[in-house]
Amino acid sequence: MSRYDNPYSRFVALAKIVLPLASLAMLATLFLFARGREFEVSIPYAEVDLEQLAREQRLEFPSFATVTRDGSQLELAADIVRPDLSTQDVVNSNGIRGSLRMPGSGTVTLKADDAVLDGPSRIAELSGHVEVQTSTGYLIISERVATMLDVSRIESPGAVSAEGPPGTLAAGSMEISQDVESGDYLLVFKNGVKLVYEPETSEE
Incomplete structure (x- = not known):
């Protein structure tokens, strides 16, 4: 039996590194669904502490980018990413930052405490304190925002508060x-919109 000890030990040691890497690499595949002809993925594997990754199964400060089917550039970054051990192709993230650059239509930036990225559904569910900032001057705050990974679509199914050129609204x-x-790319508020109009005051 002793002649099998060393190969088996080497296999276990290798698996502790390879399997967590494979799990975390699934996050990159989420962004390959968007468009086959043009995409860019950047994962800082060179900066990963393999011992920490094998022990804690997490990746620190990853960033990802893709181009959606309608030509927008989507970028997401996180402080920490962990695989969801109970669900394949799903990862949990903390400290999310992102942007959606739409062709000829400005930019939307995103910030959130947490996110769940679901590969099969092609969606990122942002939660906690979520901020959506548009280049047209709107700051939107919500507890939950969904961002599609293959098309330019961001939505909050629940209540939002916002500040913009017309004033404040809910x-x-x-x-x-x-x-x-x-x-055209449109920002639409729905379901019981309340606006407090704040006219600009002219300075004499």
Whole structure:
């Protein structure tokens, strides 16, 4: 039996490194669904502490990028990413930052405490304190925001509060998406919208 001890020990040691790497690498595949002809993925494997990764099964400060089907550039970064051991192709993240650059239509930036990235569903569920900032001057705050990974679509199915050029407002939901007919990207507040109009004051 002793002649099998060393190969088996080497196999176990290798598995402790390879398996967590494979699990965390699944996150990168989430962004390959978007478009086959043009994408970019950046994962700082060279900076990973393999001993820590094998022990804690997490990746620190990863960043990812892709191009959606409608031509927008989506980028996401996180402080920490961990695989969901109970569900394949799903990862949990903390300290999320991101941006969606739409062709000819400005930029939307994202910040959130936490996120769950679901590969099969092609969606990132942001939660906690979520901030959505548009280049048109709106700051939207919600407890939950969903971002699609293959198309330009950001929505909050629950209540949101916002500040923008017209003033402050509250709504039951919010959606940023591309209009099918015009091709324009629209920010729409829905379900019981309340606006407090704040007219600009002119200085004499």
